[in-house]
Amino acid sequence: MRHNVAGRKLGRTTSHRLALFRNQLASLMAAERIVTTLPKAKELRPIAERLITHGKAGTVHARRMVGRWIPDRDLIKKLFDEIAPRHAERPGGYLRIVKLGNRLGDGAEMAVLEFVDYDPAKKRGVAAKGEAAAKPAEGAPAPEKPKKEKAERKAAEAKPERAETKKAAKPTARPAAPAKKKPSMPKKIGGS
């Protein structure tokens, strides 16, 4: 019996689940806001908040502890230099989960996981700018924005449900969504 065993399995094996969390944490640190299913958001929040607390410590050891979860050094740097200092005065509770209602395809309850100081107006501007710059800037200078976009794209490929701001998600999500739907449609028609 699984009495008193914390955590959800999310229908995945341990390694699959940990990989999912790593991808989502990277996206969260890059975009500062992700849209995912409610159970995933609930699983992710404590992990992410622990990372912020590590970020406040700022030691090399803390950096390595964060490295266990975030596979991207640039994002770790961002977490330590940008995100953690912003929350220096806050005694925990860095992230907010807002319920969005049920997803159309499978009825899964969706949620937004975002930093409590997330400012939609500010972020949307950055995301739009970053997108325009990202395509030609693969090997170009301007290290901050292209890096961010790269990480987001990486994560988008790995895990379609994740999706940061609506705007940033659109270009990647659009081609993926119809492709996904098509295989299921004929099946239904043929089956009935």
Place this chain on the structure above:
Amino acid sequence: MPNPKRRHSKARRDKRRTHDALSVPATSVCPACHEPKAPHRVCPHCGTYRGREVVEVAKTK
């Protein structure tokens, strides 16, 4: 293979179905746009939650 000996009466069938009723989903009214919305959820009509929480840009689907 075993088979039913007797057809179930309408009463029996209907009694079985007394527990099959669906419940009406709970709704509340969005304080921003006064449209009905699911409680504790972002309003799908105007995209707000708790005042400023603009989560999605309201667009006509």
